[in-house]
Amino acid sequence: xxxxPNILFLIALVVGVGFFTMNIRKVIRxxxxxxxxxxxxxxxxxxxxxxxIALGQSKMVVRPxxxxxxxxxxxxxxxINIEVMEIVxxxxxxxxxxxxxxxxxxxxxxxxxxxxxxxxxxxVILFWTxxxxxxxxxxxxxxxTEWPKNDGNFILYFEMILMVLFLTMNAADLxxxxxxxxxxxxxxxxxxxxxxxxxxxxxxEATLIIIERTAWWLHIxxxxxxxNYLYWSKHLHIMLAFPNVYFGKVVPKGKFKNLEAxxxxxxxxxxxxxxxxxxxxxxxxxxxxxGASDVMDLNQIQLLNAYTCTECGRCTSECxxxxxxxxxxxxxxxxxxxxxxxxxxxxITKNGEFKPDGKQLLGDYILHEELWxxxxxxxxxxxxxxxxxxxxxxxxxxxxxxxxxxxAPMELNGAMTxxxxxxxPWPYNQMDRLNWKxxx
Amino acid sequence: MSDAIKxxxxxxxxxxxxxxxxxxxxxxAGSFDDRAKKITKAFVKLLNNAGVDFAVLGTExxxxxxxxxxxxxxxxxxxxxxxxxxxxxxxxxKKIVTACPHCFNTIKNEYPELGGNYEVVHHTQxxxxxxxxxxxxxxxxxxxxxxxxxxxxxxxxxxxxxxxAPRELLQKLEVELVEMKRCKSRGLCCGAGGAQxxxxxxxxxxDVNIERTEEAIETKPDIIAAGCPFCNTMLTDGVKGKDKxxxxxxxxxxxxxxxxxxx
Numbered sequence: 001x002x003x004x005p006n007i008l009f010l011i012a013l014v015v016g017v018g019f020f021t022m023n024i025r026k027v028i029r030x031x032x033x034x035x036x037x038x039x040x041x042x043x044x045x046x047x048x049x050x051x052x053i054a055l056g057q058s059k060m061v062v063r064p065x066x067x068x069x070x071x072x073x074x075x076x077x078x079x080i081n082i083e084v085m086e087i088v089x090x091x092x093x094x095x096x097x098x099x100x101x102x103x104x105x106x107x108x109x110x111x112x113x114x115x116x117x118x119x120x121x122x123x124v125i126l127f128w129t130x131x132x133x134x135x136x137x138x139x140x141x142x143x144x145t146e147w148p149k150n151d152g153n154f155i156l157y158f159e160m161i162l163m164v165l166f167l168t169m170n171a172a173d174l175x176x177x178x179x180x181x182x183x184x185x186x187x188x189x190x191x192x193x194x195x196x197x198x199x200x201x202x203x204x205e206a207t208l209i210i211i212e213r214t215a216w217w218l219h220i221x222x223x224x225x226x227x228n229y230l231y232w233s234k235h236l237h238i239m240l241a242f243p244n245v246y247f248g249k250v251v252p253k254g255k256f257k258n259l260e261a262x263x264x265x266x267x268x269x270x271x272x273x274x275x276x277x278x279x280x281x282x283x284x285x286x287x288x289x290x291g292a293s294d295v296m297d298l299n300q301i302q303l304l305n306a307y308t309c310t311e312c313g314r315c316t317s318e319c320x321x322x323x324x325x326x327x328x329x330x331x332x333x334x335x336x337x338x339x340x341x342x343x344x345x346x347x348i349t350k351n352g353e354f355k356p357d358g359k360q361l362l363g364d365y366i367l368h369e370e371l372w373x374x375x376x377x378x379x380x381x382x383x384x385x386x387x388x389x390x391x392x393x394x395x396x397x398x399x400x401x402x403x404x405x406x407x408a409p410m411e412l413n414g415a416m417t418x419x420x421x422x423x424x425p426w427p428y429n430q431m432d433r434l435n436w437k438x439x440x
Numbered sequence: 441m442s443d444a445i446k447x448x449x450x451x452x453x454x455x456x457x458x459x460x461x462x463x464x465x466x467x468x469a470g471s472f473d474d475r476a477k478k479i480t481k482a483f484v485k486l487l488n489n490a491g492v493d494f495a496v497l498g499t500e501x502x503x504x505x506x507x508x509x510x511x512x513x514x515x516x517x518x519x520x521x522x523x524x525x526x527x528x529x530x531x532x533x534k535k536i537v538t539a540c541p542h543c544f545n546t547i548k549n550e551y552p553e554l555g556g557n558y559e560v561v562h563h564t565q566x567x568x569x570x571x572x573x574x575x576x577x578x579x580x581x582x583x584x585x586x587x588x589x590x591x592x593x594x595x596x597x598x599x600x601x602x603x604x605a606p607r608e609l610l611q612k613l614e615v616e617l618v619e620m621k622r623c624k625s626r627g628l629c630c631g632a633g634g635a636q637x638x639x640x641x642x643x644x645x646x647d648v649n650i651e652r653t654e655e656a657i658e659t660k661p662d663i664i665a666a667g668c669p670f671c672n673t674m675l676t677d678g679v680k681g682k683d684k685x686x687x688x689x690x691x692x693x694x695x696x697x698x699x700x701x702x703x
Contacts, residue, residue, distance in 0.1 A: 062626075254599025255549035259514045263554065266518040291512065320629040320652075325645030373642040376510050376634030377594040382625055398512030412511050415638035420516060423502030424468040425638050433466070434498040436477040437447045 002094075009091035009220075016224030023231035027307055030345040034300040042250040049387065054245040059385040063314070066130070069123045073159070076120035077238065080166070083113050087220050097173075100187030110188035114170060118192045121163040128156045138313030141322075143332040148234065148311055155235050158226050162219060169215035171196035172208050181205050237310035241386040244308040247301045248387025253378045256395060261288040291399030294360040295341045298396060305388040306338035315380035315390060321373040328373035330380035330390035336365035337393060362397055371397050372409055445484050449498040450531045460495040462566070463533045465547065467540035468503050469669035475676065476669035482698035483539050483563055489703055490576040494537070500527050504546040511635035518554065521546075525556035539563040539694060541595035541668045542633075548600070562596055564606040564667050564693050571612065580614035581700035586662040588615040590693075591652065591675060592627035593668035606667045606693045613700055618659045628652050632670035653678025657688065664690045 039046075052058045057074065061067035086099045100106050131139045131152060138144075139152065171193035176184040178197075190197070200208060230236050237244075268274045292298050315330035316322050322329050340361045348354050362368075374394045381389050401407045408416070415425040423430045453460055464487065469476040487494050505520030524547075528536075536558045538544050548560035561569075570576035588610055596602050603624045610617055622628045631641070631648025641647055653675055656664045664679070666672045669692075676690045691699075 252545075252549055252600050254545040254595050256509060258518065258550060258553050262514045262518050266515070266522055269519075270522055290514065318626065320631060320648045321642070321644070323628070324631075324648050324651050326642045327644075328642070369642050372639070373644075374634050375594070375629045375631060375636050375648065377629035378598040379594075379626070379629065382598050395510075395512065398510075399514055400512075402512035403515060408511060408513070409639045411639040412635055415635070416508055416511065416513055416516055419503045419505070419508055419520065423520070424472060425503060425507050426468065426472055428472045430502060431499050433471045433501055434447070434449070434496065436466075436471060436480055437445065439477065 006092060006094050012221060012224060013088065013091070016227060020227050020231070023228070026345055026349070027231070027236075029348075030341050031300050031303045031307065033296050033341070033344065034298050034303040037247075037299045037301050039247055039301070045250050046246050046248075049248060049250070050242060050246050053248075053385070053387060054242045057385070059383075062383075062385075066127075069126055072116075072119045072123040073127075076116040076123075079116055080113050080120075082109065083166075084220070084223060087216070091220060096183055097185065097187050100185060106187055107189035110170070111191050114167065114190060114192040117163045117166050121160060121167075124156050124159045124163070128153065128160075131156075138317045141313060141316060141329060141331070142327075143329055143335055144311070144313070148335065151233050151235075152311070154229070155233060158222070158229070162222050162226070165215045165219040165222060167193045167196060169212055169219055172200060172212035172215060175200045175203070176205065176208050176212060179205060179208075181209070234309065234311045237308050237386060240304065240308040241310075244304055245387045247304060249381070249389055249392075253381055256392075259290065259399070261290065289400075290403035291401070292393070292396035293362040293400045293404070295337060295344055296354075297400070298337070298393060302337070302389070302393055302396075303341055305390075305393075306334050306341055308386055309334040309338065309388055310386075311335060312385070314383040314385065315388070318379040318383040320375055320377060320379065326370075326373040327367065328370040330394075333366060333370070333390045333393055334388060337361060340365050362400065366397065368401065368407065371401065374398075444488075445481060446488050447484055448495045450495045450500065450533075451498070453495045454531065459532065461493045462535045462537050463528070463531075464494045464496050465504075465536050465538035465540075465543050466496055466501060467538055467543045467669070469673075470539055471501070473669060473673070475673060479539055479669060479672070479692040479695055482692065482695040482703075485698050485703040486567060486570075486576060486694060489701070490570045492570070492575070497527060497531075502527075504543045506542040506546040507635040507638060509546070509550070510633070511638075517550075521551055521554050521556070525551060525554055528556060528558065533558055535559045535561070537561050537563055537566040539667075539669065539692070541593040541599075542670070545595040545599050562600075562602060562605065562667065564596075564609055565602060567694065567697065568605045568608055571609070576697075578609070578612040578697055578701065581702070583663070583696060583700050584614045586615050587618055587660060588613075588663050588665050588696075589618050589620055589656050589659045589661040590623075590665045590667075591620070591630065591656060591671055592624055593666070593671050594627070594629050594633050596667055597627055598625055606665070609693050609697060610665060613696060618661065620655045620659055622655060628655060630668075630671040630674035632674045637670050637673075647678075649674035649678040650681055653682055657682060657684060661688060663696070664688060665693055665696060666690060667693055 057071050060070050089098050090096055130136050170190050173184060174190045174193055174197045177186050289297060295303060311331055313331050319328060319330055344354060347357055371394055376391060378391060381391050418425050418427050422428060450463065466480055470480040502524055503520055504524060505517035508520065509517035536547060541562060544560055544562045547558065567576065571578060590606055590610060592603060607617060628651065629648060630652050656675065664675055666675060672690055672692060679685050679688050679690055
């Protein structure tokens, strides 16, 4: 009988971690639906970006207030996880504060966890205020209704509850230690919960043990539930931000990729010895589709981008099209890509392979109007704290519209015809290109 | 003044068996747009004055393909690129300077994979090097003490990380440089990039160039300085839209230097 808690704990741990692993496998499978990209270049620069941008949060602090609050929550999250290690060991072996043999080091650790927990609590409350009281514009955009809006708040509630449970657990523990209760050895230093402990002053030992155990269990179960919540949430960024920054763009932002399939065709066209009527070689691949109309046409980095996006909206708030009231929102491009990818993923889980569902990313999620409003200014790419590139998706979809569907806005067709005919977007003769030299 | 400018072509150089130190890529706007042609001429005056041995392609130049690529027409872009690369390589061009950040970005970043490898600089970078080599002298002159705000072209700034060259030139003019609320890496686009120059904007509350012009006007400038012919057009239109064309001029950095020095 005495091992029942250990067994229950082990079951909760295995189920919690197992279920999460299963869902992460789905994420990986879905990302692999995209084209592969060679990312073996610029290794040193990529690692530098991981240290600077992801670990070092360098882009978060471009906006100092949310940046600093985020660093508090981020550091708290990482450091308090050391405490979770102790909780897991205690849970499995039925021990209590297994690391307490560390003595003064342990006191220091617990004290830091407590201070960080309080700071995280304050940070999260301020984040909540920014969303719900201050109503910052970027959290109330067109795409931030229903689930995205609730998701943002649920995460904050989760974190508030976890921190309160952690501090309550410590406060009850401290009170029990002071009463000399068996099993509760004197260990740790409690700079925050020692202010909560007086609330428990007249409680009996039995009541305190119930409070301490309940808080302990709810805290670790809460963490396991939160872990599993990630898959349905924008909060996956706490893990994916790191690989995403590694795979982020390492060439100048203005360098857009050249389509290889097109290069081959253009070379063929310019080769005077090429036979225009030649039949394709035996076993030659079908001509590539130009651009992207659905998630499978995107590359794996773009799909990883979509799962990494935490919908902070910094991209959208810097986008000239969005600022001036156009429908385009780079954040929505990322959210749409993820939603469609999830839909395709569910389709695959259900049918074993993707069965056409009569839908696609272009048109059913992202509108032509959004794509054509982009000025390719790279403000969204610059703004993203985790190196997401919404612009590359916009460009791929424009390519599909123009090269597969000839669906460019009419005036653009005019400009392109001019370029084709006379080498300038306006209808001037190429032979007049140097006339300016002799004009007054 | 225009009769005074010297604009040799690559073909003329070739005929003499010579190679210029740099090719000036004029670009479509610089060749055909009335406002941009003035920038072209101002830059040529500076080159002439500094004794730079340069040449243009003239009628052999064609659109780099930037607007086609950004509009999604990769096919047309690569046709243009390969054609231009063939011409540039046949002249064995090593170094290119251009006053258009779009041409600059495309030739610098997107041509190499297609076989076009050149050292490419923006005209503000080139002028800066002429100054540091002592070939060009710039002093305060007409703009001394004037309030100037510089609008970062997206394809020079964010796209290629060059924020300082144009500002250093302006400082040489001893102006009072004031920054807009959104500047440098967070600078707001003028609204022309991504082939927007050649189409009507999508439905919205405002045009991008008006938003940007309002930010510029907030700094109470005498002149809005630009480094791109398209930004120049957009901001000039914006200033007109705000009925401020009598008070605020929109000028390219090269034009300002040429005017200050009375070239």
